[in-house]
Amino acid sequence: MLLSLGLIRIRLLRRSPFLSGPRQLISLNRLAADKNRRYTPRKAMGPAFSSFGMFCNPILIVLVIIACISGNAQEGAKATTSNNSVVAEQGISLASKGNCRQALPLLKRARVQVTDKNLKYDVLMSSARCFIGLEQTEGAVETLLELNRRFPKDPEVLYLTTHYYSELALKASHELAADAPSSPQAQQLEAEAFESEGDWDKAITQYRTILEKNPQRHGIHYRLGRLFLTKTPPDVESAKKEFEEELRIDPSSAASEFLLGEIARQAGQWDEAIKRFQAAAKMDEGFVEAYLALGISMNSAGKFSDAVSPLETYVKMQPDDPAGHYQLGTAYARTGRKQEAQREMSLQQETAAKAPRTSPQP
Amino acid sequence: MGPLMSRRTLLQMLGATAIGSGIKVPSLLSGVTSAAAFEEISSTASGISWTHVSGRSPMAHLPETVGAGCAFFDYDNDGWMDVYLVNSGPCDFYTPSQPLRNALYHNNRDGTFTDVTVRAGVPGNAYGMGVAVGDYDGDGFPDLYVTQYPNSILYHNNGDGTFTDVTAKAGVAARGWATSAVWFDYDNDGKLDLFVCRFVDYSKTKLKFCGDLITQERHYCIPSIYDPMPCWLFHNNSDGTFTDVSKESGISRSPAKAWGVVAADLNNDGRMDLYVTNDTVPNFLFANRAKGHFEEVGMFAGVGLNSFGKPRSGMGVDAADFDQDGWIDLFEANVDHEMYSLYHNDKDEVFSDVSNPNGIGTATQLMSGWGLKFLDYDNDGDIDLLLCNGHPDDTVEKRVEGVKFREPILLFRNSGNHFENVSQRSGDIFSRPLAARGLALGDFDNDGATDLLISQNNGPPVLLRNLAGRSNHWLGVRVVGTKSNIDAVGAKITYGCGEWQRHKFKVGGGSYLSSHDPRIVLGLGRRTKVDWLEVQWPQPSGKKERFTDLPIDRYITIVEAEGKWK
Numbered sequence: 001m002l003l004s005l006g007l008i009r010i011r012l013l014r015r016s017p018f019l020s021g022p023r024q025l026i027s028l029n030r031l032a033a034d035k036n037r038r039y040t041p042r043k044a045m046g047p048a049f050s051s052f053g054m055f056c057n058p059i060l061i062v063l064v065i066i067a068c069i070s071g072n073a074q075e076g077a078k079a080t081t082s083n084n085s086v087v088a089e090q091g092i093s094l095a096s097k098g099n100c101r102q103a104l105p106l107l108k109r110a111r112v113q114v115t116d117k118n119l120k121y122d123v124l125m126s127s128a129r130c131f132i133g134l135e136q137t138e139g140a141v142e143t144l145l146e147l148n149r150r151f152p153k154d155p156e157v158l159y160l161t162t163h164y165y166s167e168l169a170l171k172a173s174h175e176l177a178a179d180a181p182s183s184p185q186a187q188q189l190e191a192e193a194f195e196s197e198g199d200w201d202k203a204i205t206q207y208r209t210i211l212e213k214n215p216q217r218h219g220i221h222y223r224l225g226r227l228f229l230t231k232t233p234p235d236v237e238s239a240k241k242e243f244e245e246e247l248r249i250d251p252s253s254a255a256s257e258f259l260l261g262e263i264a265r266q267a268g269q270w271d272e273a274i275k276r277f278q279a280a281a282k283m284d285e286g287f288v289e290a291y292l293a294l295g296i297s298m299n300s301a302g303k304f305s306d307a308v309s310p311l312e313t314y315v316k317m318q319p320d321d322p323a324g325h326y327q328l329g330t331a332y333a334r335t336g337r338k339q340e341a342q343r344e345m346s347l348q349q350e351t352a353a354k355a356p357r358t359s360p361q362p
Numbered sequence: 363m364g365p366l367m368s369r370r371t372l373l374q375m376l377g378a379t380a381i382g383s384g385i386k387v388p389s390l391l392s393g394v395t396s397a398a399a400f401e402e403i404s405s406t407a408s409g410i411s412w413t414h415v416s417g418r419s420p421m422a423h424l425p426e427t428v429g430a431g432c433a434f435f436d437y438d439n440d441g442w443m444d445v446y447l448v449n450s451g452p453c454d455f456y457t458p459s460q461p462l463r464n465a466l467y468h469n470n471r472d473g474t475f476t477d478v479t480v481r482a483g484v485p486g487n488a489y490g491m492g493v494a495v496g497d498y499d500g501d502g503f504p505d506l507y508v509t510q511y512p513n514s515i516l517y518h519n520n521g522d523g524t525f526t527d528v529t530a531k532a533g534v535a536a537r538g539w540a541t542s543a544v545w546f547d548y549d550n551d552g553k554l555d556l557f558v559c560r561f562v563d564y565s566k567t568k569l570k571f572c573g574d575l576i577t578q579e580r581h582y583c584i585p586s587i588y589d590p591m592p593c594w595l596f597h598n599n600s601d602g603t604f605t606d607v608s609k610e611s612g613i614s615r616s617p618a619k620a621w622g623v624v625a626a627d628l629n630n631d632g633r634m635d636l637y638v639t640n641d642t643v644p645n646f647l648f649a650n651r652a653k654g655h656f657e658e659v660g661m662f663a664g665v666g667l668n669s670f671g672k673p674r675s676g677m678g679v680d681a682a683d684f685d686q687d688g689w690i691d692l693f694e695a696n697v698d699h700e701m702y703s704l705y706h707n708d709k710d711e712v713f714s715d716v717s718n719p720n721g722i723g724t725a726t727q728l729m730s731g732w733g734l735k736f737l738d739y740d741n742d743g744d745i746d747l748l749l750c751n752g753h754p755d756d757t758v759e760k761r762v763e764g765v766k767f768r769e770p771i772l773l774f775r776n777s778g779n780h781f782e783n784v785s786q787r788s789g790d791i792f793s794r795p796l797a798a799r800g801l802a803l804g805d806f807d808n809d810g811a812t813d814l815l816i817s818q819n820n821g822p823p824v825l826l827r828n829l830a831g832r833s834n835h836w837l838g839v840r841v842v843g844t845k846s847n848i849d850a851v852g853a854k855i856t857y858g859c860g861e862w863q864r865h866k867f868k869v870g871g872g873s874y875l876s877s878h879d880p881r882i883v884l885g886l887g888r889r890t891k892v893d894w895l896e897v898q899w900p901q902p903s904g905k906k907e908r909f910t911d912l913p914i915d916r917y918i919t920i921v922e923a924e925g926k927w928k
Contacts, residue, residue: 232728232763232764233727233728233764265718266718266723266724267718267719267724268716268717268718268719268720268723269719296669300669300714300715300718302708302714321671322670322671322672323669323670323671323672324671325671326661326667326669326670326671327669327671329661329662330664333662333712334712341662345661345662348661348667348671352671352672
C-alpha cells in the first residue's frame with residue numbers, strides 16, 4: 001500500500017492538477033511538525049527546556065556561564081558539548097515553531113557538531129522538515145539520505161521519506177504534465193497511473209496510443225505484456241506477443257526475455273524457460289532473479305548439475321533469500337553433495353525465519 | 363532498469379499466472395464419451411437430508427470454516443456402502459442453538475439412504491472435523507474414529523448396527539484440535555495403528571483478531587499467527603487400547619499445522635510412510651525408518667516447500683502411482699495463488715513437482731483445495747484426479763480479485779502420459795460453485811463406477827453418481843488381511859490382460875477429513891477379461907498371491923493366504 005502511494009498521488013495529478021503544489025506541501029510540513037516529538041533527553045530535562053525559548057531560560061544561561069568559566073580541558077570539552085547541545089536545542093525549538101529560516105543555520109551547525117545519537121536524530125529530522133517546508137529540495141533530499149543512512153530502519157524516517165519522495169514524484173509529474181503534455185513520457189505516466197489504479201483497459205488504450213505515435217518506443221510493449229499477465233485471468237498469449245514485439249524493437253530487453261521465460265516455466269516448458277532465462281541473465285548480469293529462475297527451471301528439468309552454477313551466483317548476490325538456498329540445496333542434494341546440501345537447507349531455514357511473512361491469504 | 367524494478371514482485375505474482383493447458387487426444391481404448399461423467403443425486407432422491415452447520419460467528423473462529431468430513435463405509439457388512447457425515451457441535455466457542463449431530467445413513471440398495479444415527483449411536487459430542495474408518499480390532503466390522511475439537515472419539519462397531527464410544531478405554535481422545543486421521547500399520551505387526559493430524563494450538567481464549575480495525579469486522583485468520591502443535595501417533599496394543607508413541611516415534615519433534623495425511627510406502631522399503639500437509643509451515647514426509655521410528659525428510663524430498671523455499675497452505679492430500687512406474691506419487695492442494703502440486707516420485711525419497719507440465723498449476727491458480735483423490739473415474743485403467751475446492755474465508759471476495767468462497771470441483775483425466783483438465787465437459791456439477799471440504803470415494807450403487815460424496819461447509823453434502831465408469835469393464839476387489847492388517851492398507855494389486863498391465867496401491871487415508879470405500883476398482887477399458895491378478899500383501903506377510911480365471915464387472919473378495927477369490 002505504501003509503495004503505491006506515489007503512484008496514487010500521480011493519479012491525483014491527472015484528476016485535478018490544482019490539488020498538488022504548495023497547499024499539499026504545507027500540509028506535509030504540518031504533518032512533519034506534528035511528528036517532531038521524539039527527542040527524549042529534552043523531555044528528561046524537564047519542562048524548563050521544552051516549554052520556553054532557549055534564550056529566555058535562566059537555567060540554561062546559568063549552565064552556559066558555568067561552562068564558560070570552567071578552567072580545565074575536560075570541563076572545556078564538556079562545555080563544548082553542552083554548547084553544541086544548546087545550539088541544537090535552539091534550532092530544534094525554532095523549527096518546531098515553524099521558524100525554519102532562523103532554525104536552519106543553527107541546525108546546520110549542530111548537524112556537524114552534535115555527537116549524541118538521539119540529539120543527532122532530532123537535528124536531522126528538524127532539518128529535513130524545514131528543508132521540505134521551505135521547498136529546498138536539495139537540502140531535503142540530502143538530509144533524508146543521511147537520516148536513512150544513520151537510522152536505516154526507523155519508521156519515522158521511512159515515513160517521512162516516503163511522503164517526501166512521493167511529493168517529489170508528484171511535483172515532477174506536474175511539471176511534465178504542464179510543460180510537455182503531449183509527450184510520450186507524459187502519456188506513459190498517464191498510462192502507469194491507470195495501471196496503478198487497476199484500470200487495465202484504460203492503461204492498455206493509453207499505451208496503444210503511445211505506440212501509434214511512437215511505434216519504436218522502448219518499454220511500451222513490455223508494459224502491455226505485463227498488463228496482460230496482471231489481468232484476471234491472465235491473457236498469456238497476448239502477453240507473449242507483446243514481449244516478443246518488445247524484443248524485436250529492443251533486443252536488449254532482459255525483462256521481456258525474463259517474462260517469456262516465466263511464461264514458459266509456468267507451462268512446464270523447461271527448455272524454453274531455460275533458454276529465455278539464460279538470455280535475460282546474459283543481457284543484464286545484475287538481473288538476480290534471472291539466475292534464480294534459471295536454477296529453478298534447471299532443477300525442474302532434472303538438470304541438477306547445471307543448476308548449481310546459476311544458483312551459486314544467485315545466493316552470492318541474494319544471501320538473505322531462502323528461495324536461493326532451497327533451490328541450491330536441492331541441486332546439491334541431487335548431485336550427491338550432501339554436506340553442501342545440508343548447509344544450504346540450514347541457511348534456507350535461517351533466512352526464512354528472518355523473512356517477513358507476506359502471505360495475505362487466510 | 364525501470365521495468366526491472368519490480369522483477370521479483372512480478373516473479374512471485376506470476377506464480378499466479380494462468381497459462382493455458384494443451385488439448386490431448388484420448389486413448390483409443392479409453393471408451394470415454396462426451397456425456398456427463400457425473401450426475402448429482404438430489405437429497406430428495408437419496409434421502410440424505412442432513413446438513414452441515416458451521417456455527418459461523420462474528421468472532422470468526424477458525425474451526426468454523428474448515429469442516430467437515432465424510433465417509434463411505436459398509437458398517438453392517440452387507441456389501442453396500444453406507445454414508446457417514448460429520449457435523450459441528452458444542453465446545454468452548456460454540457453453543458448450537460439447536461442440537462447438532464453427525465449422521466450415519468444406511469444404504470437401502472436402491473439408491474436411497476436411511477438415517478440410522480440414533481440407533482447406531484454415532485452422533486459425535488464436540489465440534490466435529492473428520493472421520494477415519496478402520497477395523498482396529500480385526501473383528502470384521504469397520505470402526506469409526508471421529509476427529510473433533512477439542513477431543514476426538516473412537517466408536518467401536520459392535521457388529522449389530524450399533525457402536526460404542528470406547529475413547530477413554532482406548533486412550534485416543536487426542537485432546538486438542540484434531541483434523542484428518544489415518545489407520546495404518548506403521549510397525550508391521552499386523553494391527554492398525556492410528557495417526558491423527560493436529561492443527562494449531564487453539565481455544566476460545568487464544569482467539570486472535572483478524573479483520574478491519576476500524577469496523578472491528580473479523581475475517582478468518584491466516585493460521586501463521588497461531589502456534590503449531592505436534593500430531594499424534596497411537597500404537598495399537600492389540601487389546602483394545604492404544605499407546606501414544608508420538609514422542610518415541612519422532613512424530614512430535616515436528617510441530618505441525620496439519621490438515622491432511624496419507625499413509626503409503628513411498629520408498630518401497632516395506633514400511634508405511636506418512637505424508638502430512640501443513641498450513642503455513644513446511645509439509646512433512648515422515649519416512650518410516652523401522653523399529654517404530656520416523657524421520658522427517660520433507661524438505662530434502664522436495665515436498666515440504668514451494669519452488670521459492672516457502673511453506674504453503676497445504677490442505678488436501680493423496681498418493682497413487684499415477685504413471686505406473688512402481689513408485690507412489692503425491693498430490694497436495696493449497697490455498698489460492700499458491701497452486702496445487704503433483705509430485706512425481708523420482709525414487710530414493712526424492713520428488714519433483716510436475717503440476718505445471720500437466721496444466722494443474724494453472725488450473726488451480728485461484729483455487730483453494732481440500733478433499734481430493736486419485737481415482738480411475740472412467741475405468742480405463744489410468745489413474746485420474748478429482749479436486750474439491752472452496753476458499754476458507756467467506757469474505758475473501760471483498761478482498762482478493764478473482765478468488766471465490768465457493769468454487770467448482772475439478773476433474774483431470776490421465777491420458778496415459780499427461781493429465782488433461784476435463785472438468786468443463788464432465789457434467790453440470792463442474793460448473794457449480796461449492797464450499798467443498800471433504801471428499802469420499804465409494805461405489806454406493808455397486809456398478810463398478812466409483813461415486814463421490816462431497817461434504818460442504820455450512821451446507822448439504824453433494825452425492826455424485828459416476829456415469830463415465832459404466833462405459834468400461836472393471837473388476838472390484840476387496841482384500842482382507844489375515845497376517846497383515848485386516849484392511850490390507852499397503853497392499854499392491856497388479857493385474858493384466860495380454861501385454862497390458864496395471865497396478866494400484868491401497869494407501870491409507872488421503873483426501874481431507876474423509877474416508878473411502880475400502881474396495882479397489884480395477885479399470886479395464888474395453889478389455890473383456892482379466893488374465894491374471896496378483897496381490898502383494900503388506901508386511902508382516904509381504905507375500906504375493908496370484909489369481910487367474912477371474913470374472914469381470916463384479917466385486918470379489920480375496921482373503922490373505924486362502925489362495926482363492928470369492
